[in-house]
Amino acid sequence: MTSxxxxxxxxxxAVGASAAAVAATIWGVTALVTPDEGPAAPRTGTxxxxxxxxxxxxxxxxxxxxxxxxxxxxxxxGGNAVNITIDDGPDPRWTPQVLQVLAExxxxxxxxxxxxxxxxxxxxxxxxxxxxxxxxxxxxxxDTTMDKKPVAYQQAxxxxxxxxxxxAAGGGARVEYYRAPGGAxxxxxxxxxxxxxxxxxxWNVDTKDFGKPGTAAIVDAVKREIGNGPTVLFHDGGGxxxxxxxxxxxxxxxxxxxxxxxxxxxxxxxxxx
Numbered sequence: 001m002t003s004x005x006x007x008x009x010x011x012x013x014a015v016g017a018s019a020a021a022v023a024a025t026i027w028g029v030t031a032l033v034t035p036d037e038g039p040a041a042p043r044t045g046t047x048x049x050x051x052x053x054x055x056x057x058x059x060x061x062x063x064x065x066x067x068x069x070x071x072x073x074x075x076x077x078g079g080n081a082v083n084i085t086i087d088d089g090p091d092p093r094w095t096p097q098v099l100q101v102l103a104e105x106x107x108x109x110x111x112x113x114x115x116x117x118x119x120x121x122x123x124x125x126x127x128x129x130x131x132x133x134x135x136x137x138x139x140x141x142x143d144t145t146m147d148k149k150p151v152a153y154q155q156a157x158x159x160x161x162x163x164x165x166x167x168a169a170g171g172g173a174r175v176e177y178y179r180a181p182g183g184a185x186x187x188x189x190x191x192x193x194x195x196x197x198x199x200x201x202x203w204n205v206d207t208k209d210f211g212k213p214g215t216a217a218i219v220d221a222v223k224r225e226i227g228n229g230p231t232v233l234f235h236d237g238g239g240x241x242x243x244x245x246x247x248x249x250x251x252x253x254x255x256x257x258x259x260x261x262x263x264x265x266x267x268x269x270x271x272x273x
Contacts, residue, residue: 069194077263088237115161144182204229218247
């Protein structure tokens with residue numbers, strides 16, 4: 001190769017590298033200014049922009065028309081209604097007791113299930129569905145640092161759990177919501193959920209029942225925080241839920257006395273909260 005040819009080749013390589021750098025810069029700026037239209041729920045943590053593209057990550061699909069990827073709080077039953085949500089099960093000891101309390105008050109709830117728990121207790125998943133409650137995907141391993149992980153990891157946590165829950169439920173039952181562990185939502189996780197038929201689900205009232213503060217404290221938390229919004233967080237998994245079962249009964253009685261109906265969180269309508 002002549003000196004002139006070598007010089008020409010070096011110029012072409014430099015131009016190509018410069019173009020690639022410009023393209024990468026444009027992509028990065030576009031990614032940074034992409035709007036995040038979903039409101040964050042009180043007490044659900046700060047939404048992270050996501051963990052980036054890990055090995056094998058696939059970009060989230062465009063969500064189906066009419067299913068927002070914003071975080072839901074409002075109730076389908078109207079502005080005065082309350083949404084009861086139950087996390088971390090199903091559990092063979094506590095889920096039946098929670099189901100019994102709900103049945104006694106004729107209340108329907110959303111059960112946010114851990115994938116392996118659903119697989120281990122398909123009879124309980126079927127009972128939840130048979131009683132008219134709705135299913136929610138609460139991930140595979142309840143990793144509260146999901147918002148710091150690659151998109152491929154988030155996608156596997158969400159979609160693998162959805163598959164296990166629906167298989168356990170049988171009969172064509174659908175998982176209708178996705179709740180990030182500890183509220184660790186990202187724009188990517190919300191879009192993945194919505195693209196697969198699940199509305200991201202937040203909460204407004206954190207009963208703190210997971211820490212077993214006492215039945216009275218759990219009930220007081222609901223009364224104190226219900227003004228924040230309609231969606232209340234309880235647990236049927238993660239340990240002894242004696243206080244939760246007792247508090248749930250008292251909370252539902254109080255709601256009846258207050259003339260507050262219960263309902264399901266919105267799925268397809270814009271959420272004004």
